[in-house]
Amino acid sequence: MKPLLALLLTICSALAAPEKTKGVDLELVSEQSALVAGQPFTVGLKIHHHSGFHTYWQNPGIAGVPMKLAWELPEGFKAGAIQWPYPDQGLMAIHPVHSFKRDVMLLVRITPPEKLTASRVSLKATATWMACADGCYPGKKELSLDLPVAVETTADSTQAEAFAKARAELPQPLQHWKVERLSEVDAAEIKLRLTPADDQALPAEGAYFFSSDGQISSAPKQTVTLKEAGVIEITAERAQYGPKGRMDLPGVLVAKSPLWKGGPLFAAIPGGAELESTAGAKCPHCEAE
Numbered sequence: 001m002k003p004l005l006a007l008l009l010t011i012c013s014a015l016a017a018p019e020k021t022k023g024v025d026l027e028l029v030s031e032q033s034a035l036v037a038g039q040p041f042t043v044g045l046k047i048h049h050h051s052g053f054h055t056y057w058q059n060p061g062i063a064g065v066p067m068k069l070a071w072e073l074p075e076g077f078k079a080g081a082i083q084w085p086y087p088d089q090g091l092m093a094i095h096p097v098h099s100f101k102r103d104v105m106l107l108v109r110i111t112p113p114e115k116l117t118a119s120r121v122s123l124k125a126t127a128t129w130m131a132c133a134d135g136c137y138p139g140k141k142e143l144s145l146d147l148p149v150a151v152e153t154t155a156d157s158t159q160a161e162a163f164a165k166a167r168a169e170l171p172q173p174l175q176h177w178k179v180e181r182l183s184e185v186d187a188a189e190i191k192l193r194l195t196p197a198d199d200q201a202l203p204a205e206g207a208y209f210f211s212s213d214g215q216i217s218s219a220p221k222q223t224v225t226l227k228e229a230g231v232i233e234i235t236a237e238r239a240q241y242g243p244k245g246r247m248d249l250p251g252v253l254v255a256k257s258p259l260w261k262g263g264p265l266f267a268a269i270p271g272g273a274e275l276e277s278t279a280g281a282k283c284p285h286c287e288a289e
Contacts, residue, residue, distance in 0.1 A: 021139055023053035023131030028123075028143040031163045034150035035121060038114040043145060044105040044159075044166055045069065045127065052133040054099040057087035059211060061098045061218025065130035065138070067106060072124040076113025079125075083107040085169035086252050086266040087210050089218075092132050096218045098210055099132075105166035122146050171252045171268035176200040176260040179269055182233070186244055190216055194232040194253075201230065202263075206256035209234050213250055213271065215242040 025048040032041045047055060047067070056064035071079040084106065090099035110123065123145045131137050155163075176198055182191035192209060207224050209216065216222075217239040225233045250271030253259065259267050 021141055022137040023050050023133060024048060024055060024129070024139065025050075026127055026141055026143065028125065028145045029156075029159050029162070030145055030147055031155060031159060032147075032153045033156045034148045034153040035110075035112055035116075036150060036153050037112055037116040039153075040109055040111040041153075042107055042109055042163065043123065044107050044163060045125075045143070046103070046105050046162065047100065048103050049101065049131070050133075053131050054088075054090045054097075054101045054133070055129055055131050057098040057100065057210065058082070058084045059098055059214050059217075061096065063092045063095045064097050064099065064132070064136075065128075067127060067129045069106075069108065070126045070128075072126070073110075074118075074121055074123075076115075077121075077123070078111045080109035080111075083109075083170055084212075085166065086171050086254055089208060092136065096221070098218050104169065105162055107163075107166055107170070116149050118149060120146055120148050171266050172264075174253060174259065174267040174269055175263065181249060185247060186238070188238055190236050190238050190249070192234045192249065194234070196230045200260045200263075202258050202260055203230060204232055204253070204255040204257065204259050207232055207234065208254050209236070209251055209269075210254065211236075211239075211242075211249065211251040213243055213246070214239055215246060215249060216251070217242070 027046040028043060029046060030041065030043050035041055045067070049055065056066045058066050060066055067082070069082065073079060085100070085104045087098045088101050090097050090101055112121075125143050126140065127143055128140045129138070131139060176196065178195045178197045180193045180195070182193050183189055194204070208222060215238060216236045220237050223235040225235070227233060248271045249269065251269050252266055253269060254266045256265065258265060
């Protein structure tokens with residue numbers, strides 16, 4: 001897995017040239033019509049995929065290179081991390097990957113300094129990525145966004161719909177389900193158990209777990225087992241070069257049906273908190289192993 005990814009990264013670095021955008025169109029936009037000193041605001045990188053092309057999620061899986069943004073900001077400005085929408089399952093040739101086949105917008109929070117003397121500010125970022133269809137094409141493009149500085153600001157009405165859609169695609173924490181890890185830390189096989197916590201939980205048909213930190217890759221295929229009382233168990237092989245010693249398992253659960261009543265088809269299992277470990281314990285609602 002790692003040699004293939006390393007090779008793709010090398011190709012991307014060596015071949016990418018400014019303005020090369022085969023397979024995608026990119027645009028950097030602001031949610032606000034102007035910026036105000038000391039007030040954080042959000043910008044978005046719009047990614048339009050040409051027919052048949054895809055780009056990659058933060059953890060591409062067995063192959064691929066995710067979108068990266070290298071910011072060049074005025075003194076005192078800070079850019080946050082990319083806020084990733086829920087991913088799709090895709091293929092690079094015969095390799096299953098974590099990707100975006102649909103058009104998406106990647107959100108980034110920008111924080112200006114408390115004092116600004118300029119009347120306009122230019123935000124610059126260099127985007128690098130890999131877009132794949134019948135072949136894979138590395139890309140690199142310099143993007144810029146010029147905004148006036150004001151005492152107060154309003155939302156840019158021309159971008160309101162796009163930002164609302166982008167926020168709706170950000171996975172929110174999983175609700176109405178209890179999540180447990182059945183496998184030991186660093187075990188060769190990772191097992192997750194999802195148990196309905198209340199009557200709001202719905203059968204998660206076609207469930208798939210996207211590991212955001214690379215503990216699980218996109219191949220081999222995950223095994224999803226439906227148990228009694230709506231319990232779901234997901235088994236996946238640990239990625240050979242994934243991080244070690246992790247008690248948590250951050251990622252995104254995606255299903256083909258809502259995860260809870262009135263809820264979405266996707267939700268986040270956040271990192272930073274240890275999952276309850278029940279390795280070796282019996283599930284009171286499950287069939288015997």
